[in-house]
Amino acid sequence: MDLLNTLLDKGLRRELPTRDEALAVLATSDDELLDVVAAAGKVRRQWFGRRVKLNYLVNLKSGLCPEDCSYCSQRLGSKAEILKYTWLKPDQASEAAAAGLAGGAKRVCLVASGRGPTDRDVDRVSDTIKAIKDQNEGVEVCACLGLLSDGQAERLRDAGADAYNHNLNTSEGTYGDITTTHTYADRVDTVRRAHAAGLSACSGLIAGMGESDEDLVDVVYALRALDPDSVPVNFLIPFEGTPLAKEWNLTPQRCLRILAMVRFVCPDVEVRIAGGREVHLRTMQPLALHLANSIFLGDYLTSEGQAGKADLDMIADAGFEVEGTGEVTLPEHRATAHAGCGSHTDTEAGTGCGSHGGGGCGPCGSTAQETAPEELVQEAVRNSEARTDLVSVRRRGAGTDLAPNA
Numbered sequence: 408m409d410l411l412n413t414l415l416d417k418g419l420r421r422e423l424p425t426r427d428e429a430l431a432v433l434a435t436s437d438d439e440l441l442d443v444v445a446a447a448g449k450v451r452r453q454w455f456g457r458r459v460k461l462n463y464l465v466n467l468k469s470g471l472c473p474e475d476c477s478y479c480s481q482r483l484g485s486k487a488e489i490l491k492y493t494w495l496k497p498d499q500a501s502e503a504a505a506a507g508l509a510g511g512a513k514r515v516c517l518v519a520s521g522r523g524p525t526d527r528d529v530d531r532v533s534d535t536i537k538a539i540k541d542q543n544e545g546v547e548v549c550a551c552l553g554l555l556s557d558g559q560a561e562r563l564r565d566a567g568a569d570a571y572n573h574n575l576n577t578s579e580g581t582y583g584d585i586t587t588t589h590t591y592a593d594r595v596d597t598v599r600r601a602h603a604a605g606l607s608a609c610s611g612l613i614a615g616m617g618e619s620d621e622d623l624v625d626v627v628y629a630l631r632a633l634d635p636d637s638v639p640v641n642f643l644i645p646f647e648g649t650p651l652a653k654e655w656n657l658t659p660q661r662c663l664r665i666l667a668m669v670r671f672v673c674p675d676v677e678v679r680i681a682g683g684r685e686v687h688l689r690t691m692q693p694l695a696l697h698l699a700n701s702i703f704l705g706d707y708l709t710s711e712g713q714a715g716k717a718d719l720d721m722i723a724d725a726g727f728e729v730e731g732t733g734e735v736t737l738p739e740h741r742a743t744a745h746a747g748c749g750s751h752t753d754t755e756a757g758t759g760c761g762s763h764g765g766g767g768c769g770p771c772g773s774t775a776q777e778t779a780p781e782e783l784v785q786e787a788v789r790n791s792e793a794r795t796d797l798v799s800v801r802r803r804g805a806g807t808d809l810a811p812n813a
């Protein structure tokens with residue numbers, strides 16, 4: 408297939424595909440899917456070998472957010488029956504992080520609901536970063552606290568943060584349909600602030616929110632232009648009690664095409680499968696490891712993931728290996744460009760929250776109309792009821808008395 412040969416060559420050279428080529432990946436048929444995975448998998452192996460980086464989420468502050476991000480179970484007015492609690496203390500957060508690190512995670516992602524941190528919040532998180540780093544040599548810490556104001560990225564960096572996550576989530580053109588309390592430009596500004604402060608920028612998307620193929624390509628090209636080191640790809644978890652509860656638009660095949668497209672557009676970037684992996688990829692998760700080089704271990708911010716042991720078994724069974732703390736995540740040209748930043752020299756979050764880190768796929772573009780069977784599946788899932796068999800609210804780990812599943 409000429410398209411895949413072209414994309415493979417470009418991926419190996421870190422050359423940007425054309426928008427039409429990226430759109431064509433999303434429009435491939437099920438017959439072509441394994442060829443797409445094989446081509447994107449070669450690009451993945453060129454830059455990241457067979458290593459899988461494990462990341463662990465600690466939700467420092469859950470629920471009660473004044474913002475109205477439609478996909479988020481923590482949003483203003485959310486009826487989702489999630490855990491709600493205010494800031495974990497540094498020792499509580501450190502204890503929660505320890506479970507993920509013991510399970511093989513090399514990055515801890517500290518996430519808090521809210522529009523953005525106050526300076527006092529930055530102090531709290533700084534204390535938490537110190538507590539985690541004091542007890543876990545070599546650990547990477549990524550903060551995900553919302554929109555940053557002047558000087559906050561620098562203060563987090565000085566406190567030892569390696570990275571900052573803030574997702575673009577969806578295209579600029581549709582951002583206003585998803586959130587009204589802040590803008591796409593606000594999000595871009597925060598990613599730039601993190602970058603400028605010398606933090607490793609982490610920014611990604613949410614697929615499955617009803618967006619078009621063009622929207623998906625728009626947001627991935629916008630991400631490439633921002634040049635983050637890591638791109639979390641979330642698949643919408645349609646929580647009951649949120650405006651997007653009925654948006655069941657994704658199939659495992661669609662998720663694989665999206666991950667492949669992201670890999671071709673951002674070939675040398677840490678592509679992380681984030682929220683919604685178990686819910687939407689289901690038994691196809693191992694195939695997705697050929698595209699992404701990073702996953703979250705255990706639970707997400709407000710929903711439960713599969714057991715950490717199942718993640719480790721899946722990685723081994725699929726012929727991949729967990730990346731160690733002594734291994735550098737990023738390809739040399741990227742790691743060198745950020746020399747001095749702990750995260751880049753040793754190793755690289757975020758579901759960004761199911762909220763900040765995590766977000767949708769919708770009606771396909773013109774060529775996708777040839778894939779009628781998938782459209783039928785999507786129509787069927789769109790009309791279905793809540794999938795409480797797939798979406799389970801987190802009841803363990805951070806903020807509870809129960810052990811996490813990492």
Ligand code: SF4
Nearest residue numbers: 472476479520762763
């Ligand atoms: S994504 Fe973040 S800012 Fe938006 S509602 Fe959720 S917690 Fe609040």
